[in-house]
Amino acid sequence: MSAHDHAEGLPHQPETATLEGRNKILGFWIFLGAETVLFGTLFSAYLALRHNVMDGPHPSELFQLPMVFAATMILLTSSLTSVFAVQALHSHKKNAMVGWLLVTILLGLGFLGLEIYEFSEYVHEGHGFTTSAFSSAFYTLVGFHGAHVAFGILWIGLLILQIFKKDLTVVTAPKIYVSAIYWHFIDVVWVFIFTVVYLMGKVG
Amino acid sequence: MSAHAHEHKVKRYTGLMDWLTTVDHKKIGILYMIAGLFFFLIGGLEAILIRVQLMEPNNDFVSADTFNELITMHGTTMIFLAAMPLLFALMNAVIPLQIGARDVAFPFLNSLGFWTFFFGGLLLNLSWFASAVPDAGWTSYVPLASNTYSSGHGVDYYVIGLQIAGIGTLLGGINFMATIINMRAPGMSFMRMPMFTWAIFITSALIVFAFPVLTVGLVALMFDRLFEANFFEAGNGGNEVLWEHIFWVFGHPEVYILIMPAFGIISEIVSTFSRKRLFGYSSMVFATVLIAFLGFMVWAHHMFTVGLGPVANALFSIATMLIAVPTGVKIFNWLFTLWGGSIRFTTASLFAIGFIPTFVMGGVTGVMLASAPADFQYHDSYFVVAHFHYVIVGGLIFGIFAGLHYWWPKMFGRMLNEGLGKITFWTFFTGFHLTFFVQHFLGLLGMPRRVFTYLPNQGFDTMNMISTIGAFLMGIGTIAFLLNVFITWAKPRNAAADAWEDGRTLEWTIPSPPPEYNFKQTPLVRGYDAWWKEKMDGNKEMTPAEPVGPIHMPSPSIIPLVMSIGLFIAGYGFMYDNLIVGGVGLLITLGGMFFRSVFDDHGFHIEPEDQDKGVHA
Numbered sequence: 001m002s003a004h005d006h007a008e009g010l011p012h013q014p015e016t017a018t019l020e021g022r023n024k025i026l027g028f029w030i031f032l033g034a035e036t037v038l039f040g041t042l043f044s045a046y047l048a049l050r051h052n053v054m055d056g057p058h059p060s061e062l063f064q065l066p067m068v069f070a071a072t073m074i075l076l077t078s079s080l081t082s083v084f085a086v087q088a089l090h091s092h093k094k095n096a097m098v099g100w101l102l103v104t105i106l107l108g109l110g111f112l113g114l115e116i117y118e119f120s121e122y123v124h125e126g127h128g129f130t131t132s133a134f135s136s137a138f139y140t141l142v143g144f145h146g147a148h149v150a151f152g153i154l155w156i157g158l159l160i161l162q163i164f165k166k167d168l169t170v171v172t173a174p175k176i177y178v179s180a181i182y183w184h185f186i187d188v189v190w191v192f193i194f195t196v197v198y199l200m201g202k203v204g
Numbered sequence: 205m206s207a208h209a210h211e212h213k214v215k216r217y218t219g220l221m222d223w224l225t226t227v228d229h230k231k232i233g234i235l236y237m238i239a240g241l242f243f244f245l246i247g248g249l250e251a252i253l254i255r256v257q258l259m260e261p262n263n264d265f266v267s268a269d270t271f272n273e274l275i276t277m278h279g280t281t282m283i284f285l286a287a288m289p290l291l292f293a294l295m296n297a298v299i300p301l302q303i304g305a306r307d308v309a310f311p312f313l314n315s316l317g318f319w320t321f322f323f324g325g326l327l328l329n330l331s332w333f334a335s336a337v338p339d340a341g342w343t344s345y346v347p348l349a350s351n352t353y354s355s356g357h358g359v360d361y362y363v364i365g366l367q368i369a370g371i372g373t374l375l376g377g378i379n380f381m382a383t384i385i386n387m388r389a390p391g392m393s394f395m396r397m398p399m400f401t402w403a404i405f406i407t408s409a410l411i412v413f414a415f416p417v418l419t420v421g422l423v424a425l426m427f428d429r430l431f432e433a434n435f436f437e438a439g440n441g442g443n444e445v446l447w448e449h450i451f452w453v454f455g456h457p458e459v460y461i462l463i464m465p466a467f468g469i470i471s472e473i474v475s476t477f478s479r480k481r482l483f484g485y486s487s488m489v490f491a492t493v494l495i496a497f498l499g500f501m502v503w504a505h506h507m508f509t510v511g512l513g514p515v516a517n518a519l520f521s522i523a524t525m526l527i528a529v530p531t532g533v534k535i536f537n538w539l540f541t542l543w544g545g546s547i548r549f550t551t552a553s554l555f556a557i558g559f560i561p562t563f564v565m566g567g568v569t570g571v572m573l574a575s576a577p578a579d580f581q582y583h584d585s586y587f588v589v590a591h592f593h594y595v596i597v598g599g600l601i602f603g604i605f606a607g608l609h610y611w612w613p614k615m616f617g618r619m620l621n622e623g624l625g626k627i628t629f630w631t632f633f634t635g636f637h638l639t640f641f642v643q644h645f646l647g648l649l650g651m652p653r654r655v656f657t658y659l660p661n662q663g664f665d666t667m668n669m670i671s672t673i674g675a676f677l678m679g680i681g682t683i684a685f686l687l688n689v690f691i692t693w694a695k696p697r698n699a700a701a702d703a704w705e706d707g708r709t710l711e712w713t714i715p716s717p718p719p720e721y722n723f724k725q726t727p728l729v730r731g732y733d734a735w736w737k738e739k740m741d742g743n744k745e746m747t748p749a750e751p752v753g754p755i756h757m758p759s760p761s762i763i764p765l766v767m768s769i770g771l772f773i774a775g776y777g778f779m780y781d782n783l784i785v786g787g788v789g790l791l792i793t794l795g796g797m798f799f800r801s802v803f804d805d806h807g808f809h810i811e812p813e814d815q816d817k818g819v820h821a
Contacts, residue, residue, distance in 0.1 A: 019386070023309040027382040030412055034374060038416035041453075045424060045435065045446060052441025129433060133441030136433035140424065158801060171804050 010092050014173035021174035028178040032185050039189050042144055043196060046137040050201070054132035057125055059201030064118075068198050071114045072190065075149075078107035079187040082180045089176055094168045097176070101160050104183065108153045115146050138197065145193055148186045155179055217760055225760035227311035228720055232318050233296030234615065237608075239322050240289035241686075246329065247281035248682060250274045255639070255675035258668050261660035271656035272339035273358070277329075279342030280362065283462070284369055285325040287600055291465045292321075292376055294607045295404050297615045299380060301711035301718060302398045304389025304727045304734075309382040310375075311758045312800065317375035319768035324369025327775050331361035338362035341654065343455070344425070346436035346447045351429055357779060363426045364775040370415055370422070371771070377411030380404055389710070390749040391729035395489070398709045398733075399475075399482055402489050403468025406496045407461050413500070414457035421450035430778060445510060452503035460499040462596060464492065466603025467534060470556045473610050474538050476706050477553035478545025481733060484537040491530035491537075498527045508579045517576040524574035531567055535560060550704070551625030555606035558633050562602060566594030569644065584654070587647025593640045605632070605685070613699035616692075617717045624688040628681050635677025642667040708736035713746050721755040724815055754809040761805070767796035 011017045015025060050059065085100035119139070129139045156179050159172070166172050217225050226232060254274050257265045266274065300308055308314050331337045336357035340349035349359045384405045388397070397405070425447070427433035434440035436447050475482040482488060504512060504520040538560055547553065569591040573579050582588055605628070612620045647653075649663050658664050699716040707713075710727060713735050725748035731737040738746055774789025776782075 023382055023386050026386055027309060027313075027378055030378045030381050034378065034412045034416045037413050038420055041417045041420035041450060045420065045450070048443055048446050049435070049441065052443075054441050129431065130440075131434075133434040133437070133443065136427065136435055136442075140427060140433070140435075155801075158798065162802060166804070175801070 010168065010170070010173070013090060014092075014168070014170050015089070015177035017170045017173075021170060021177075024174045024178060025181075028181060032181065035185065039141075039144070039192075042137075042141040043192065046141045046197065049133040049137040050197075052133040054134075056127050056131035056135055059134070059138075059197075060203075062122060062125060062127055063198050063201050064121075065198065065202060067114060067118060068194065071111050071118075072194050074107050074111045074114070075187055075190050078104045078111070079184050081107065082183045086177060086180045089168070089173060092168060094163065097168070098160055098163055101156055101176075105153045105156050105160075108149055108156075108183075112146060112149055112153070115142070115149075142193060142197065145186060145189055148189070152179070152183055152186060156183070221762075222760070224765050225315075225762050227307075227315045227758050227760055229296045229300050229308050229311065229314060230615070230718065230720075230722075232314050233293045233298075235318055236289045236296060236321075237293035237615075239318075239325070240286055240293055243281050243285035243325055243329075244290065245682070247278050247286050248679060250278040250281065252675055252679055254278060255672040257656060258658075259672040260669065261658050261665055263657055266656070268656040269339065272341075272654075273337035275654060276338045276341050276344075276362070277332075280328065280338065280366070281325075283342065283458070283596075284366060284373075285321075285328070287462050287596070287604070288373060289321060289325075290604045290608075291407075291462070291600075292318075292373075294465065294469065294604070294611065295376070295380060298611055298711055299383065299401055299404055300387070301614070301714065301722060302401050302709050303384060303387060303392060304710045304723060304729065305383065305387040306722050306726075306755065307758065308379050309386055310379045312761060312764065312805070313375045313379050315761065316764035316767060317372040317379065319372070319764045320375070320771060321369045321372030323768045323772040324365050324367070324372065324775075327368060327772055328361055328365025331358060331365075334361070336361060343451055345451075346425070346428075346444045347438070349425065349447075350436055360426075360429060360779045363422050363429065364779055367419065367422045367426070368768075368771050368775055370418055372768075373411055374415045374419075377408040377415065380408040381412060384408070389723075389726050389729050392734070395486065396729060396732045396734070399471035399485070399488055400465070400468035400709075402492055403464045403471070406492050407464040410457045410461045410464070410496055410499065414454050414461065417450060418454040418458075421447065421454065424450070426778075430781070445507075448507050448510065449503070452506045453500075456503040456506065457496075457499045459595070460496060462600045463603075464496065466559070466600045466607075467492065469603045469607040469610070470538060470559050472709070473552050473556040473606050474541050475733075476610075476704060476708055477548045477550060477556070478542050479548075479706050480541055480545040481736075482537065483540035483543075484533070485732060487533055488537050491533040494530040495527060498523060498530075502527065505574055505576075505579075508576045509583045521574055521576045525571055528567060528571050535564060535567075548706070550609070551620070551622055551629055552606045552610035554626065554629045554633075555602050555609065558629065559599065559602040559606065562594060562598035562633075562636070566591060566598055569594065582647060584652055585647035586643045586651045586653055589653050590640045590643035590647060593643070597636055597640070602633075605629075608685075610704075611711075612692075613703035613716050614711055615717060617697035617699045617715075618692045618695050619699050619703060620688050620692050624684055624691070628684040628688065630681075631677050631684060632681030635674045635679075635681055638674025638677060639671050640674070642670050646671075702735075708733040710734055710746070719815070721757060721810055721815070724755075725752060726750050752812050752815075754811050755815065756807055756809055758807045759805050761800075763796045763800055767793045770794075770796060 016022050081100045081103045085097050085104060088097035088100060127135050129136060159175055159179055162172060162175070223231065223235065253266060254271070257263050257271055296314070300306070334357065338344070338358045338361055340354055340359055344359060344362055347353055384401060424433070424435040428435050428437060434442045436442045436444050438444060471482055471488060502520055502524045504516060505524045508517050542557070569587070573582055573588065573591060609620055609625055612618070646664060646667050651658060651664050701715050702712040703716055713727065714723060727734070727746035728749040730747070735746065770789045770792030772789070773792065774786045777784070777786030777789050
């Protein structure tokens with residue numbers, strides 16, 4: 001193991017160099033399968049309840065597409081920067097990798113900030129969590145996604161600190177790799193939220 | 205690669221700390237078994253109380269409220285806290301051995317899964333002491349389970365207890381999928397895997413794709429109850445039928461999560477004690493996959509009377525009947541395996557052979573219920589109660605008893621007493637059919653399920669008495685099993701590696717119980733029924749696939765226990781509107797994750813000269 005402990009001896013794809021690493025990546029893909037079902041169910045509940053706005057504002061009055069579009073672009077860009085981080089991982093450029101990870105979580109923070117601002121605006125417009133079945137389903141679905149983003153930021157932040165302490169090794173590389181897959185996943189979920197919640201809310 | 209990490213000191217615990225910190229799949233299997241049997245006894249006691257109440261008409265042994273609590277807790281406990289962990293016990297005890305692995309893919313998560321299940325189950329059952337017991341049925345239908353009709357904390361215990369226990373189940377599903385895909389011994393292709401391994405592989409996939417649905421359902425119900433959300437509040441635009449859909453989209457695959465492992469156990473035992481290769485192995489695999497696939501397409505057959513319309517009912521009706529085809533394939537494969545075999549009637553094989561006709565009866569009533577127009581008659585009657593007990597007790601519990609008797613020597617190094625085992629079988633088998641066979645006719649006569657009493661002279665009286673007598677007989681069977689366990693405990697550990705002498709799969713090639721690293725050398729698998737093949741070729745042991753060398757082991761850890769206690773505290777905090785306690789609980793759990801991430805476990809190595817210490821040959 002010690003032969004691979006330092007960057008100079010790392011294999012090209014250090015994340016799959018050990019059985020532990022391969023297990024971690026496979027297990028994480030399976031976990032994302034479960035997460036897909038989780039969000040699928042939240043989407044189903046939202047689709048079943050979205051017309052039941054009661055006395056609250058209708059989605060077409062509520063949603064401000066320019067801001068949501070900006071949030072979408074921020075999150076999509078962060079997915080790109082996490083790809084750059086993994087490329088840096090494969091070429092063993094530790095500093096570049098940490099740099100791209102930092103950009104990724106900064107963009108994530110930007111997205112989260114916009115979402116918090118958006119939610120507080122909605123509450124001011126009378127669209128609270130308990131207003132209607134639509135509002136409960138909306139906040140639960142979008143909130144679950146936001147909680148995933150927040151968790152991802154904390155997680156990747158912790159990994160950056162670990163990289164400084166432990167260096168890039170066959171132990172730390174799989175962690176970076178699965179956090180990148182996770183980040184792509186929450187990005188894909190957001191693409192569906194943008195379409196199903198916001199675009200369909202505007203036209204449907 | 206392995207000869208370097210010697211500098212890491214070996215952390216070893218003994219006694220209680222060993223069990224609290226273990227990441228060894230064999231010990232976790234034993235923990236699952238003890239916890240599962242414990243909850244099985246609680247659920248069984250609840251069943252006995254239900255049957256005493258229904259023993260005679262106009263009985264007032266328990267009040268109507270208590271009766272509702274008993275049926276809710278009986279169903280919930282038996283399914284989530286008895287059946288599932290007993291399956292996880294056998295999965296843990298057997299799967300790594302059957303595929304020639306030294307442990308599961310994620311030993312730490314394995315431990316975490318056990319402890320979250322345990323504390324979820326504990327929280328749910330503590331409701332008895334808080335005098336706030338869930339009483340909305342194991343399906344917890346809204347609006348009955350909403351704040352309007354269940355204002356106490358009872359349903360909160362259900363929602364939060366199951367949520368925490370569900371995390372453990374999901375982790376187990378992910379773990380065993382990854383283990384079976386990545387950790388098989390060299391030469392063990394997918395189509396050489398033992399049937400039990402296949403069954404657990406498919407079960408794990410079902411868990412991964414079904415449990416998150418329950419997670420969302422429970423979150424929605426929890427938000428409705430604790431934070432005044434409106435998912436199921438019709439007055440604010442919510443939809444009660446949505447709960448039924450969510451519950452059964454999870455709930456129907458859950459039924460297959462329960463029965464698939466039993467299919468696997470029966471396949472192993474029928475083949476071993478017929479001394480024959482399993483008939484139609486590849487059709488068995490295909491049938492398992494097909495049942496799992498169809499299992500996701502039939503949930504609305506639980507909702508025929510909701511009013512989904514004739515088209516939906518017809519489609520779900522046909523899809524449900526289709527499942528009888530692959531299930532029939534399995535039944536005939538077992539019969540053809542027995543056909544012409546030199547059958548040994550051990551306790552395990554008695555349970556397996558008793559399973560076959562019993563499960564067929566449950567399957568036949570299943571097809572009857574699948575017919576939507578007929579279901580309007582059977583719905584919510586004792587006919588349904590008889591049906592699902594035939595598939596769950598007659599299927600799964602027979603399977604678990606068969607599996608426990610079969611693998612007991614592998615788990616503990618001691619053979620269970622065959623005489624007591626046969627008493628267990630005959631009392632449990634007879635008691636089971638006495639209890640539930642008459643319930644078909646009670647249902648057809650019109651006795652509704654979930655009623656706490658009934659009036660005399662409707663033709664219900666005698667059959668209810670018979671049913672109650674049967675329930676006591678099942679209780680005696682269970683006591684005989686426990687007696688067997690305690691008596692065996694005092695006996696020496698002298699089970700042979702191939703304890704039944706007719707073992708076919710890899711678990712029978714290593715000592716009973718196995719050393720903590722399982723296989724000194726990873727075996728080379730040369731065909732289906734790998735061990736039987738070697739024996740038929742005149743070999744006394746497996747061909748090793750690697751030289752003897754130091755074996756890498758994961759370190760024990762207390763973190764899974766701490767994280768689960770954190771969730772337990774958080775559950776209580778949120779339930780009683782104390783957000784500070786809830787937050788502290790979550791922080792403990794997140795802190796556990798933090799420690800696990802920051803402090804890497806390098807494990808330790810067992811050197812070749814230490815590998816035979818304490819191993820019973």
